[in-house]
Amino acid sequence: MLGNVTPFIDRTYEEAKALLVEARDYMQFSEQADRAGLAPLDNLKMIGEGLRLTTRLTEVMAWSLTQKAVHAGEISRDQAVEPRRRLGGQEICLGSGDLDEQTMPPRLARLLARSLGLYQRVQRLDRLIAGEEMQFGSFHICLAANEQHAPPEQRGGRGTSQFLLA
Numbered sequence: 001m002l003g004n005v006t007p008f009i010d011r012t013y014e015e016a017k018a019l020l021v022e023a024r025d026y027m028q029f030s031e032q033a034d035r036a037g038l039a040p041l042d043n044l045k046m047i048g049e050g051l052r053l054t055t056r057l058t059e060v061m062a063w064s065l066t067q068k069a070v071h072a073g074e075i076s077r078d079q080a081v082e083p084r085r086r087l088g089g090q091e092i093c094l095g096s097g098d099l100d101e102q103t104m105p106p107r108l109a110r111l112l113a114r115s116l117g118l119y120q121r122v123q124r125l126d127r128l129i130a131g132e133e134m135q136f137g138s139f140h141i142c143l144a145a146n147e148q149h150a151p152p153e154q155r156g157g158r159g160t161s162q163f164l165l166a
Contacts, residue, residue: 006071013064020057034105045099056093056115060122063087087126093119
């Protein structure tokens, strides 16, 4: 049932929010000290990586809120798969920075790695929900091939695929 999706989306949102708080704390209390000894160009690169980190997390949070809106009946599945409502910022979020591993502060490197993993998981879900790809992994995904078997409130619109998480 689609009711099983909401806790998953809630956890995804909460994970992004917790990482965003961690990132804020790092930037507020540690980043300046980490940047103190860097060359001006490396300093600028590190600032860019901080922006990449926050962009990933805000994109995931926005996507999660869109999915919550679908499951709350506030918007349709067709509306949710419109390009403006899908996971955005892929060029920035999936890009790699120019800051080398020796210059990268370990805490920032860990935050970037965790945010990238979260972003990539959500990217796979976004593609799956939009009907771009079908994957089978750690949870069972069942494509409702014939929507007449689903209750009316769980039916997707035309042109979208409906997925049931079990």
